Amino acid sequence: MAIASSQPNSPAHPWPSLVPKTGMIVTLLFVLLLLFMLDIALGSVHIPLKSVVAILFGNETGQVAWEKIVMTIRLPKALTAVIAGSALSVSGLQMQTLFRNPLAGPSVLGISAGASLGVAVVMLASGGAANAFAIRQLGLGGSWLIVLAATAGAMAVLLVVLGVAVRIRDNVVLLIVGIMVGNITVSIISIWQYFSAPEEIQDYLIWTFGSLGGVFGSQLAVLAGVVTVGLLISFSTSKPLNVLLLGENYARSLGMGTFSTRMFVILATSLLAGSVTGFCGPIGFIGIAVPHLARSILNTSDHRFLMPSSALMGAILMLACDIIAQMPGTQTTLPINAVTALIGSPVVIWVIVRQKNLRASFS
Amino acid sequence: MREYFLQTRELSIGYRSGARKSLPWKVSPHPVAKIIAEDIELELGAGELICLLGPNGSGKSTLMRTLAGVQKPLGGSVLLKGSDVGRLHPKETAKLLSLVLTERVTTGNMSVYALVALGRYPYTGWMGKLAPEDEVIVRHAIETTGTSRFAHRHIGDLSDGERQKVMIARAIAQDTPIILLDEPTAHLDLPNRLEIIRLLKTLAMEQRKAVVLSTHELDLALQAADRIWLMNPSGGSASAMVSAIPESLVLDGHLEHAFTRNGFEFDSHSGSFRFRHEGGHPVGLIGEGVPAYWTQRALERAGYRVVHGASDIRHVEIETRNGKRNWMYVSGEGCQPVEKGSLDELLLLVSESQNEGKA
Numbered sequence: 203m204a205i206a207s208s209q210p211n212s213p214a215h216p217w218p219s220l221v222p223k224t225g226m227i228v229t230l231l232f233v234l235l236l237l238f239m240l241d242i243a244l245g246s247v248h249i250p251l252k253s254v255v256a257i258l259f260g261n262e263t264g265q266v267a268w269e270k271i272v273m274t275i276r277l278p279k280a281l282t283a284v285i286a287g288s289a290l291s292v293s294g295l296q297m298q299t300l301f302r303n304p305l306a307g308p309s310v311l312g313i314s315a316g317a318s319l320g321v322a323v324v325m326l327a328s329g330g331a332a333n334a335f336a337i338r339q340l341g342l343g344g345s346w347l348i349v350l351a352a353t354a355g356a357m358a359v360l361l362v363v364l365g366v367a368v369r370i371r372d373n374v375v376l377l378i379v380g381i382m383v384g385n386i387t388v389s390i391i392s393i394w395q396y397f398s399a400p401e402e403i404q405d406y407l408i409w410t411f412g413s414l415g416g417v418f419g420s421q422l423a424v425l426a427g428v429v430t431v432g433l434l435i436s437f438s439t440s441k442p443l444n445v446l447l448l449g450e451n452y453a454r455s456l457g458m459g460t461f462s463t464r465m466f467v468i469l470a471t472s473l474l475a476g477s478v479t480g481f482c483g484p485i486g487f488i489g490i491a492v493p494h495l496a497r498s499i500l501n502t503s504d505h506r507f508l509m510p511s512s513a514l515m516g517a518i519l520m521l522a523c524d525i526i527a528q529m530p531g532t533q534t535t536l537p538i539n540a541v542t543a544l545i546g547s548p549v550v551i552w553v554i555v556r557q558k559n560l561r562a563s564f565s
Numbered sequence: 566m567r568e569y570f571l572q573t574r575e576l577s578i579g580y581r582s583g584a585r586k587s588l589p590w591k592v593s594p595h596p597v598a599k600i601i602a603e604d605i606e607l608e609l610g611a612g613e614l615i616c617l618l619g620p621n622g623s624g625k626s627t628l629m630r631t632l633a634g635v636q637k638p639l640g641g642s643v644l645l646k647g648s649d650v651g652r653l654h655p656k657e658t659a660k661l662l663s664l665v666l667t668e669r670v671t672t673g674n675m676s677v678y679a680l681v682a683l684g685r686y687p688y689t690g691w692m693g694k695l696a697p698e699d700e701v702i703v704r705h706a707i708e709t710t711g712t713s714r715f716a717h718r719h720i721g722d723l724s725d726g727e728r729q730k731v732m733i734a735r736a737i738a739q740d741t742p743i744i745l746l747d748e749p750t751a752h753l754d755l756p757n758r759l760e761i762i763r764l765l766k767t768l769a770m771e772q773r774k775a776v777v778l779s780t781h782e783l784d785l786a787l788q789a790a791d792r793i794w795l796m797n798p799s800g801g802s803a804s805a806m807v808s809a810i811p812e813s814l815v816l817d818g819h820l821e822h823a824f825t826r827n828g829f830e831f832d833s834h835s836g837s838f839r840f841r842h843e844g845g846h847p848v849g850l851i852g853e854g855v856p857a858y859w860t861q862r863a864l865e866r867a868g869y870r871v872v873h874g875a876s877d878i879r880h881v882e883i884e885t886r887n888g889k890r891n892w893m894y895v896s897g898e899g900c901q902p903v904e905k906g907s908l909d910e911l912l913l914l915v916s917e918s919q920n921e922g923k924a
Contacts, residue, residue: 217678217704218717220682220695302671440692440693441686441689441692441693445683447675448670448672448680449666449670452670454635454655455633455662455663455664456659456683456686456687457656457657457658457660458655459655502674502679503672503679504675504679
C-alpha cells in the first residue's frame, strides 16, 4: 500500500505508518499452511507430512487407505476448520466494533441461539419415534435437515433483530435486544428439553458440542460459498467500521451511513455465524477471542488489517484446537467446543494480560 | 453582499415529542412540539469565531445538533453555503461542516495519526486509502494543532488537553469551512483552555474558517469571540437568540440578564461573575489601586460589607512605606490602630475583633 511510503519530513518526529507490521500477514499465512498440513497428518492414524503433501498434490503414495483418509475425511475437516475459524473471528470483530463491547461475539445477536432452536425443533419435537429414528438414520452432523433447521432458526431470530434494528437507532439497545432474544430462545429450548425423551436430549446435546467433521462434498461447497460472500461483505465494511470506533455521532458527522453500515454488518454476521453454526454446531470462544488476539498482536485498530488477520488467526486457532481435539496417538477425540474454550481461553488471557491493551482498545 | 458559510432562516429548534404517541387508535394530526427557541436568524462568515453561550438547559446542544443537520429543525431552515442542510447528503454535509463533540473517544488502540487520518473519510475511496494529498492535509492538521510530538502515541495514553487538540486536528483534516465544537474547553485546566481558544482563534483568522464553539467560559468568550450567540437572553420559555459582539452584549445587559441568579452578580466591569455580598458587617477601607481591590475581595469573601473611605467606623487603612505594604486596623472610634504585614493576618485580626464585639 502506498501509505507505507510515509516519508519522515522532520527527523525528530517521523510520521507514524498507518500500516502495521506487514510481515505479520506472511508469517500468519505460513503458520496456517503448517497447521493445515499437521491437522491432516495427525490423528488416530498417523500419516507422514511428506505423504500428506504428496496426496494433496495428487501424487501416488501407494497407500490407498491414507489417500482415502486424507481426501474423504481429513481434508474436508481441515477446510471446514479454516472456514469456520475465519468466519467466526471476522463476525466477532464486527460485532465488537458495532456494539463497542469487548464481550460481543457472533452469538450476541441471538444467532447461535436461533440456530440451536432450529435444531432443537427438529431433534426434540420431531413428533413420533419414527421421525426421530429417521433423523438419526441420516447421521447427525451431516444431515441437511439439521443444517436447514439451524439456518432457518438463525434467520428467524435475525429477522426479529433486524426488525428491531430498523426502528431502534441505539446500538446498545440493539445489543440488549439481541441478548434478550437469545435468552428467550434458550429458555424455549430448555422447556422443550424438559418435556423430551432422554435419548432425544442426548442427540441435541451432542450437536451442541460442535463438530468440524460432518461437512463433506456439496455441503462444504455451500458452506464455503456462503462464508466467502459473508467475508466479502465484511471486508467492505472496514472503512465505516474504522470511523465507528470514534462513536456513532462522529461517524455520522463524517458522512457514514449508519443505517446501511449496520445492516451490512448484521447481514455479514448472520451469513458467517449462521452458516457455520448450522453446519458445525455452536462453536464458542473463537469469535470473541480472536479479534482481541489480532488487536494485541498487530497493535492497531484499523479494520483493513484487522479483518484479514482475524480471519487468518481464527483459521489457525481453529486448526490448532482441532489437532488437540483429535488427541494424536489415541483413538479418542474430544468435542471441538470444549477444546476451543479449554485451550484457547488461557492463551487469550495470557496474551491480553501480557499486552495490557484490552482496556486500551475499549475504554 | 457577503457570502455566508452558514445561515439560519426563521429557524425554530426543539423536540417533537408527539411522534411516538400517535398510536393507531390515538391519532394526533399535530404532534406536540417542545420549542426551545424560535425565529433564530444567525449568520456565520469566513474567519469568524463565535462563542455560543447560555445557561445549562438553554438549548445550546440542540442548536448545535440542528446546525450540524443531526437533528431536524421544527421550522425554518439551516443553510450551509446556500444549501439546506436537511437536503444535503451526509457525505456533502461532511465536506462543509465538521464536529468536535464532548463525548470521549475511547479507542485506545488507535494512534493519533490514524485518528486524525479518519478526518479524510468523506474524501477517500471505499477502502479508505489515503492519497498523498490526503496525507499532506493530515500532517498539516497535526502540525497546526501542535500534536506532532505525540502523533505516534495511542489515544488512550493522552491527557485530556492533548486529546482535545487531537480531536480538533481531526476536524481540521476534514477540511471544512465550518467547524462546530461542543464545549471544547470542558474538563481542561486553565492553560489548556487558553491554548484551545487561542488555537481556534488562529484557525479562524489564518485559515479563514468559521468556528462556532459552545462554552461556559464567559470571560474567555468575552475576550476571544468575534461575536457571541446568546441563548434565551430574556429567560422566557421560548425566545429568539441574540447575536452581537461581546462588548455590546455586556453594555445592553443581555449577559447579566441571561446568567444572573440569586446570590450571584455579573460584574460588568470585569465581565465575570461574583458572589453577591449583601448585608454583613460594615468595614471601612482606605487605600488605592490593586492592594485596595484585593483587600476588598478578601473582606467581602469573609462576609463583610466594604465601605470605601469610611474612617468613622472600624476600618482598614493600607499604607505603603519604603516599598513595604502594611494594613492598619482600627477596631472602632478612638481605638489604637493595629499594624499587620500581610492580608491573611489582617483577616484573622478582623474576625477576632468581630467575635469580641459579639461577646
